[in-house]
Amino acid sequence: xxxxxxxxxxxxxxxxxxxxxxxxxxxLGKNVGKTTTLNYLINLxxxxxxxxxxxxxxxxxxxxxxxxxxxxxIYINEGTILALARNSLENSDISIxxxxxxxxxxxxxxxxxxxxxxxxxxxxxxxxxSHELKKVFNIFQQFGSEIILVDGAVNRRxxxxxxxxxxxxxxxxxxxxxxxxxxxxxTEFFAKILTIPALEKTRIKKLVDQxxxxxxxxxxxxxxxxxVQSSLDLPDSMLELIDEKTRYFIVKGVFSNSLLDKxxxxxxxxxxxxxxxxxxxxxxxDRNRFNLLQxxxxxxxxxxxxxxxxxxxxxxxxxxxxxxxxxxxxxxRRRISVPxxxxxxxxxxxx
Amino acid sequence: MPTLTPIPLxxxxxxxIGWNFIMQQLSPETPYGNTLKANTGIYSSEDRQELLxxxxxxAYMIKSLQNSASIHEKLGYELIKLKDIRPILRKLxxxxxxxxxxxxxxxxxxxxxxxxxxxxxxxxxxxxxxxxSDLSESLSILDPQHTQLPTFQYYPEYSDRLQNIQxxxxxxxxxxxxxxxxxxxxxxxxxxxxxxxxxxLKQKRTLLVQQEQAEIGIIRRNLSHQLLSYVHNFKSLITSxxxxxxxxxxxxxxxxxxxxxxxxxxxxxxxxxxxxxxEEMHNPYIASLLAARNRSFTSLSVQxxxxxxxxxxANMGGKTVLLYTTLLNILLAHSGFYVFAKxxxxxxxxxxxxxxxxxxxxxxxxxxxxxxxxxxxxxxLDHENEPGxxxxxxxxxxxxxxxxRMIFKAIVRYLQFLPWISVLTTHYDIKPExxxxxxxxxxxxxxxxxxxxxxxxxxxxxxxxxxxxIQDHMDYHIIPVTSNTSIPMDAINIAQILxxxxxxxxxxxxxxxxxxxxxxxx
Numbered sequence: 001x002x003x004x005x006x007x008x009x010x011x012x013x014x015x016x017x018x019x020x021x022x023x024x025x026x027x028l029g030k031n032v033g034k035t036t037t038l039n040y041l042i043n044l045x046x047x048x049x050x051x052x053x054x055x056x057x058x059x060x061x062x063x064x065x066x067x068x069x070x071x072x073x074i075y076i077n078e079g080t081i082l083a084l085a086r087n088s089l090e091n092s093d094i095s096i097x098x099x100x101x102x103x104x105x106x107x108x109x110x111x112x113x114x115x116x117x118x119x120x121x122x123x124x125x126x127x128x129x130s131h132e133l134k135k136v137f138n139i140f141q142q143f144g145s146e147i148i149l150v151d152g153a154v155n156r157r158x159x160x161x162x163x164x165x166x167x168x169x170x171x172x173x174x175x176x177x178x179x180x181x182x183x184x185x186x187t188e189f190f191a192k193i194l195t196i197p198a199l200e201k202t203r204i205k206k207l208v209d210q211x212x213x214x215x216x217x218x219x220x221x222x223x224x225x226x227x228v229q230s231s232l233d234l235p236d237s238m239l240e241l242i243d244e245k246t247r248y249f250i251v252k253g254v255f256s257n258s259l260l261d262k263x264x265x266x267x268x269x270x271x272x273x274x275x276x277x278x279x280x281x282x283x284x285x286d287r288n289r290f291n292l293l294q295x296x297x298x299x300x301x302x303x304x305x306x307x308x309x310x311x312x313x314x315x316x317x318x319x320x321x322x323x324x325x326x327x328x329x330x331x332x333r334r335r336i337s338v339p340x341x342x343x344x345x346x347x348x349x350x351x
Numbered sequence: 352m353p354t355l356t357p358i359p360l361x362x363x364x365x366x367x368i369g370w371n372f373i374m375q376q377l378s379p380e381t382p383y384g385n386t387l388k389a390n391t392g393i394y395s396s397e398d399r400q401e402l403l404x405x406x407x408x409x410a411y412m413i414k415s416l417q418n419s420a421s422i423h424e425k426l427g428y429e430l431i432k433l434k435d436i437r438p439i440l441r442k443l444x445x446x447x448x449x450x451x452x453x454x455x456x457x458x459x460x461x462x463x464x465x466x467x468x469x470x471x472x473x474x475x476x477x478x479x480x481x482x483x484s485d486l487s488e489s490l491s492i493l494d495p496q497h498t499q500l501p502t503f504q505y506y507p508e509y510s511d512r513l514q515n516i517q518x519x520x521x522x523x524x525x526x527x528x529x530x531x532x533x534x535x536x537x538x539x540x541x542x543x544x545x546x547x548x549x550x551x552l553k554q555k556r557t558l559l560v561q562q563e564q565a566e567i568g569i570i571r572r573n574l575s576h577q578l579l580s581y582v583h584n585f586k587s588l589i590t591s592x593x594x595x596x597x598x599x600x601x602x603x604x605x606x607x608x609x610x611x612x613x614x615x616x617x618x619x620x621x622x623x624x625x626x627x628x629x630e631e632m633h634n635p636y637i638a639s640l641l642a643a644r645n646r647s648f649t650s651l652s653v654q655x656x657x658x659x660x661x662x663x664x665a666n667m668g669g670k671t672v673l674l675y676t677t678l679l680n681i682l683l684a685h686s687g688f689y690v691f692a693k694x695x696x697x698x699x700x701x702x703x704x705x706x707x708x709x710x711x712x713x714x715x716x717x718x719x720x721x722x723x724x725x726x727x728x729x730x731x732l733d734h735e736n737e738p739g740x741x742x743x744x745x746x747x748x749x750x751x752x753x754x755x756r757m758i759f760k761a762i763v764r765y766l767q768f769l770p771w772i773s774v775l776t777t778h779y780d781i782k783p784e785x786x787x788x789x790x791x792x793x794x795x796x797x798x799x800x801x802x803x804x805x806x807x808x809x810x811x812x813x814x815x816x817x818x819x820x821i822q823d824h825m826d827y828h829i830i831p832v833t834s835n836t837s838i839p840m841d842a843i844n845i846a847q848i849l850x851x852x853x854x855x856x857x858x859x860x861x862x863x864x865x866x867x868x869x870x871x872x873x
Contacts, residue, residue, distance in 0.1 A: 043531075078521070086452055093560045095517055097504035098455035101434075112452055117504060118517065119524040120560075 013339070014044055016309050017147060020167035022137065023309070026152040028190055032173035033314030037343050038151050039075055040312070041169070045147060047077050052145035054083035054126035054136055056152050073121040074151070080116045081145050083136045085109045085125040094120035099143055104132045113139050124151055130164050167307040170194060171343070172332075173314030174323050183323075184331050189287045191311060191336045192294075193280050198305040208250050208276055208303070216241065217248035234259060239266045250276045256284045260293065269296035279304045311336065312343035353401040355392030358682060359703050367707070368675040369636025370682065376607065376635075377600045380427060382435035383593025384600065393685045396699045399615065405687040406612045408478050412602035415474050423599075426470045430596055432463045440586065443579050448571040455503035457578070457585075458493035461486050462501050464588055471595065480594045482587070489581040492574060505570055513566045520559045527552050601688055608635045610689030613680075618698040618738035619657050620770070625696075627655040627681070627772055632692035634676040649827045650693075653677055655774055656788050659766045662776045662829060664792030664841065669827035670776040671707075671744050673792075677774065678705060678742050698772070702739035704730040706746065720750040727762070734771075741766070741773040748778065755779070763787060783832070793826035794841040804848040817849060 017023055023041070027034035038053070045051055053076060076082065076094065086109025089096070095117040104111040104127050111127055113136075127133050133150070140148055150165055172187040199205060207223050214234060215225040226238040230253060239262055242249070249263065255277050267273060277283065279302045285293070293300070313332065315325045325342055332340050358370065365371045379385045394402040416423055439453045449457070468483040491497065495508035507514045527549065534545045604610065619626045631650040638648035651673055662670050680690040684697045706726045708719040723746060730741060746762065747755035756779040766773045767786040783789055795803075803824055810816045843863070847856050 047528075078524070089450075089452070095505075095520070095563065096451065097502055098451050099502050101452055101456055101459070115502075118521055119528070 010044060013310060016167065017041065017045070020307060020309070021146065022148045022150070022164075022166045023169065024150040024152045024165040024167075025169045025171060028170065028172040028187060029176040031175040031314070031318045032171045033312060033343050034151065034171040035074060036314070037169060037171045037312045038149060040343050041149055042074075042076060042080075047079075050079070050081075050144055050146040051077070052081040052083070052140035052143075052148045053122075053124065054133070054140075054148075054150055055124040056126055056128065056133060056150060074124050075119065075121055076116055077119050078116055081140055081143055082114050082116065082122060082124070083111050083126055083140070084114070084122065086112050088123040088125045089114070092120065092122035094118050094122060100139060102135070102139065104135060111136065113143070115143075126150070133164060167309050168194065169309050170311045171314070172311060174317035174321065174328075175314070175319070178317070178319075178321055180323055180328070180331075183328070184335065185287065187311065187332060188335045189290060191308065191338060193283050193290070194306050194308045195338065196277075196280050196283075196300045196302050196305065199274070199276055199301040199303060204248060205303075208248070211250050211252065213252050214238075215250050216246045217250070218243075218245040219247050220245065230254075234262060236262075242266050244268075244271060246271075246273065248274050248276055251282075252278055254282050254284055257286060257289055260285060260289050264292075269298065271297060273298040274301050275299070276301050276303065278302065280306050308338050310339040310341065313340060314344065315342060316344075353394050353398035355390060355394060355686070357392050358686065359393070360682075360705070364705060364707060368679045368682075369634050370679060372636035372639065373604070373679075373683070373688075376604055379593075379596045379600050380430040381433040381592055381596045382437075383433070383589050384430075384596030387593050387597040388600070391686055393682070393703075394687060394699075396618070396701060399617075399699055402615060402685075402687055402699070404479060406615075406689070408480075408598055409601050409605060409687075409689055410612055411476055411478060412598050413605055415476055416599075416602055416606065419474055422470055422473050426467065426474075427599075429463055429467045429470065430592075430599075433460060433467075433592060436460050436585065436589065440582055443575060443582050446579075448568075448575045449578070450571060451503060451505070454493055454574060455501075458490070458503050459501045461490045461493070462499060464592065465490070467592065467595075478594075478598070481591045481598070483591055484584060484587070486584075486588070489578065489584060492577050492581075505567055509570045509574070510566055513563065513570065516559055516563045516566060520556065520563065523552060523556050523559065527556070605689035608633075608691050610691050611694055613684040613690045613692075613695035613697045615684065616696060616698045618700055618770070625654050626657045626698050627653070627677075628694075628696040629653050629677060629680055629690070630693040630695070632676055632680055632690070632695070634672070634679055635691060636679075637672055637676070646822075651676060651827060651829070653790075653829065655772055657770070657772055659763050659784075659787045660772070660774045660790065661763065661781060661787055662774070662790045662792065663778070663780060663832075664776075664794050664829075669825070670792060672827070673829065674707075674742050674744055674774060674776055678703070678740075681740060698738070700739040700772070701737040702730075702734045703742075704734065704740070705742040705744075706730075707742075707744045708749070718749075720747055720755075723747065723749075735769060738770045739772075741771050743773070743775045745776055745778060752779075756781075789832035790829040791832050792841075793828045793830055795821075795824060795826075795844050796841075797826060798824045800844060800848055804850075807848055807850070821845060821848070 025034055025037050025041070042051065042053070053074065073092075081099070083102075084092070085106045086101075088108055089112065096114040097117055098112060099115055100113040102111045102113065106125065106128055108125050111132070116122075127136055137148055148165075170187075170191065172183070172190075174183065176183050176186055199208070203221075204217065207217050207221060210223050211225045213226070213230075214228055215223060217223050224241055226234065226241075228234055228238070242263075246267065251259065255275070263275075273296075275298060277300065283290075283300075311332070313325075313328060315328050316322045325345070329340060329342060358365065360368070360370060374388070374391070377388055379388055394405075434456060436457055439449060439457055442449060442453065464483075465486055468486070471481070471483065493503065494500075495506050505513060530545065530548060530552070534542075616626070630652045632652070633648050633650045641648050649669075651669075653673070655677075662673065664670055676691075680692060680695065681697055681700075682703060684690050684695065685699070685703070690697070704726075706723055708723055723743075727743075727746075747759050750758075759777060759779050760781055763775065763781060763784070767784070781787070781789075803820070806820060807817055810820070843856060843859055846859070847853075
């Protein structure tokens with residue numbers, strides 16, 4: 001089969017990981033092979049690389065708590081530094097050296113920083129907030145970690161936020177839906193959100209900086225800020241200030257369905273308009289509305305883009321159904337311009 | 352260790368007199384210091400010696416803070432690192448085995464403590480309840496390689512068997528790694544063969560992991576057993592660390608708010624003797640409230656005798672503030688803190704009672720009077736024959752004034768015979784009695800009233816500014832009342848300068864004169 005990404009290879013992916021240093025893996029649902037993706041990355045990196053691994057919340061359980069299916073634990077190499085909850089130490093079979101006992105608490109005990117003195121399986125249960133995650137990154141770096149991998153929990157896409165990690169890998173797969181088309185559409189939707197481009201024009205960026213929460217910029221570069229507490233309660237009186245001269249609509253907060261509906265009822269879809277949001281994790285639009293938005297003359301831009309390195313696909317669902325791997329990959333690749341591969345098979349083995 | 356009893360104030364009183372404010376200023380760095388803070392309380396008169404020692408210690412610590420700032424800076428940096436090992440010590444004492452995180456925490460604490468001990472010895476202090484002993488013996492259990500690194504693992508020194516198991520496990524893991532590589536990179540192995548082989552290796556590894564865990568169990572038991580004999584040392588270590596931390600906080604508090612070391616006397620058995628003396632005392636809490644309104648606290652001096660001390664004066668004269676500040680400082684001295692004054696002579700009392708009915712309380716009138724009576728009875732019942740302190744603010748203010756005055760007089764009469772220092776503020780003017788010391792707030796006595804009235808007339812339309820202006824002219828000091836001290840008539844003065852019709856003022860003055868004559872005839 002011919003690959004659509006001639007420039008992509010494991011070597012390239014490795015290069016990207018080494019460049020971005022802090023990588024999160026987020027799953028589009030349960031059992032999409034997120035843990036397998038993490039193991040794949042660990043294997044991809046050289047055993048001499050100083051790797052640190054943690055997760056957000058509890059994950060990597062021995063058994064999937066929803067379906068009761070066996071779930072791979074994370075196999076890490078000797079020398080890896082880990083941040084995990086104290087009670088998870090018992091469920092890991094590596095020999096360890098305790099490096100630090102932090103004050104970060106979780107339901108499974110405080111977060112302990114350990115060095116693996118042997119290879120082995122670990123139950124990865126990390127901190128539960130982004131603030132705590134940042135603290136853990138700091139500790140990792142103090143202990144000389146060069147690459148930090150974060151196993152993001154399911155549906156916690158905010159932890160792909162570019163403010164916390166530098167790049168992201170998305171895991172998707174059959175377990176999302178028994179309907180082939182639905183998997184394609186959902187993955188495409190999500191990938192599009194994660195790859196919303198950054199606002200490039202520095203001139204406009206400077207104007208955007210002046211807006212505290214919500215505001216507009218008109219074609220004559222006139223900036224109007226709306227004094228609101230949150231992006232969720234934009235009064236109609238402010239919407240009246242938006243007219244045919246408005247070129248930018250800036251929301252420094254959540255961009256929701258209701259906000260988009262208000263815009264639809266205020267501005268013509270044929271009027272050129274750039275909607276600027278802080279980053280992709282702030283988008284809370286359903287798929288229909290997002291697609292509707294794509295059909296207008298409007299475009300979405302983020303202040304800080306998430307770097308989506310690749311998408312991994314698991315064509316098998318733990319419920320027992322399976323899709324044709326080639327078809328699934330083909331269809332996704334036709335629609336999404338990010339490297340996509342089946343992590344169980346490996347990218348190179350496809351050729 | 353002295354036995355401390357809880358501060359005898361209700362939450363509201365703790366707030367208004369400024370006790371809470373003082374406690375909020377104290378933030379010990381260690382969990383051990385925080386326990387001492389939480390247990391702050393009154394020293395009993397039997398523990399007078401300990402109390403005196405505590406003041407001595409604070410004095411040493413203040414000097415040390417002033418002379419060795421750089422060592423103290425380092426010391427604070429180490430203290431903040433200390434974590435609570437008391438749960439670990441409890442585990443040891445109940446014969447539970449510690450795990451690797453416990454061993455780590457203990458080792459970390461010992462290493463930090465070693466540095467604290469080193470810094471403390473440089474301060475060259477000799478404080479009785481801060482005694483450190485050498486930790487190297489217990490530390491060497493957790494640091495067999497003497498690296499002094501704050502990390503922990505099951506070291507090879509603990510067990511040859513563990514070392515062998517881990518070596519074997521490692522070589523097996525290496526074999527597994529090579530096998531994987533053969534499969535994925537060199538593609539030399541067939542899938543079924545690969546899986547068989549991998550499964551075989553995994554099973555072998557599982558066995559080794561079990562052996563490793565069993566051996567670690569033995570090491571945990573051994574180490575826990577060895578450490579058990581040092582629990583006593585660890586406990587005395589954390590006691591000293593807590594005392595050091597808490598003493599530092601007390602010394603810093605004294606420096607921050609210019610506290611002084613109180614002179615602690617035995618409670619005098621003689622009546623009329625000056626028993627309680629506070630020179631230029633202040634109240635950091637009320638000062639902070641005043642500072643927020645760009646005003647400053649007038650430092651106050653009091654000399655109270657055993658028996659009854661009456662303070663009279665008009666509203667706005669700061670009588671309540673005087674009462675709160677005296678009580679705050681007495682309680683601080685009894686709890687082992689420096690007091691906020693230039694100098695202080697304080698007798699060691701057995702109880703501290705205060706009757707402050709809330710003048711902001713909506714349920715005024717009979718109910719507040721009723722509450723005062725109930726509280727007063729309670730104090731009599733509990734402490735009638737003990738030496739101690741009673742503070743009453745405006746007794747019977749909420750009841751019928753003529754009866755209220757008589758009941759107040761009666762209480763003053765009765766209190767003269769008790770072994771207490773009673774301080775009462777009142778509106779009622781009471782004729783001097785032999786065992787009663789009378790004080791008056793200076794108030795507007797020395798103010799040029801016509802000048803003040805002139806200033807007030809300029810801002811007539813703004814009542815809040817008028818009040819502020821009067822406050823500015825108010826002299827909050829108190830002076831003893833002698834037979835020839837004139838009646839201050841501050842209420843009349845205030846009414847006058849606030850512009851009450853002169854005819855009414857004239858009537859009031861006449862009534863007062865008549866009243867005085869009648870009193871004399873009585």
